[in-house]
Amino acid sequence: MIIAIDGPAASGKGTLARRLADHYELRHLDTGLTYRAVAAALLAKGLPLGDEDVALEIARHLDLAHLDKGVLSSHEIGEAASRVAVLGGLREELVHLQKRFAETPPGAVLDGRDIGTVVCPDADVKLFVTASAEARARRRTDELLSKGQDANYTSVLDDLRRRDERDSKRTVAPMRPAEDAHLLDTTEMDIESAFKAAVDIVSRAT
C-alpha cells in the first residue's frame, strides 16, 4: 500500500505520516528532508541556492537512509529548501529517488508537496492536510521553543506564508491537492483526533 500525504508547511503532515506508517507497518519518507539536505549542502559550501549543477551532484549522492531530521529541521534550511525546490532538473532527480522508495515492497507513506500529483499519482490513498496559517504558526513556534530555539510567532507566521506562496506558485510541481485527494483540515483537531480521522479515511478508501 502507498499512502501519499501533501500539505503546506507545519500542517502536521509529517506527524500523521509517521503515525500512519507505524499503524500500517509501512516505511516512511519525509520528502522535505531530501530538498533540505541539498539546500544544507549548498549552504555549507557557500554556493548560491540556484546552482543547479552542484545541486544535482549532491542529489545523486543522497542516501535516503541517512537524512538527519535533527540537523536539517532549522527554519533557515526550510527556507533555503523551498528556494532549491524550484529547480526542475533537481526535482526530477529527487522524484526518481522518492518513487523508487515508494515502490519498494511492502509500500510506504510519503509526505511532501507533490506526492499525490507527481511522485505517486497512483497511490492507494491521498491526503491533503491543511490547517489555518495561524494554527500552523502557533504549532511551529511552540515546537521551536520546546527545543530551546529562538522563535517569534509573528515572524514564523510571515515565513510560513512566504514559503506557502513560493511552493504553490512555482511553475514546476506546485503544491496543490491531487484531484482525488481527501482534504483533512486539522485546525480544530489535536494530534490524536487528526490521526483517527486519517485512519478513517484510509480504511474507507482501501
Ligand SMILES: Nc1ncnc2c1ncn2[C@@H]1O[C@H](COP(=O)(O)OP(=O)(O)OP(=O)(O)O)[C@@H](O)[C@H]1O
Ligand atoms: N493536529 C495537531 N494539533 C496540534 N499540534 C500538531 C498537530 N499536528 C502536528 N502538530 C505539531 O505541529 C508541529 C508541526 O507538525 P509537523 O512537523 O508534523 O508538520 P509538517 O507539515 O510535517 O511540517 P514541515 O512541512 O515543516 O515538514 C509539530 O510540533 C507537531 O507536533
Ligand SMILES: Nc1ccn([C@@H]2O[C@H](COP(=O)(O)O)[C@@H](O)[C@H]2O)c(=O)n1
Ligand atoms: N515533495 C516536496 C517536499 C518538499 N518540498 C520543498 O522543500 C521545502 C521543505 O519541506 P518541509 O516539508 O521539510 O517543510 C518545502 O517548503 C518545499 O519547497 C517540495 O518542493 N516538494
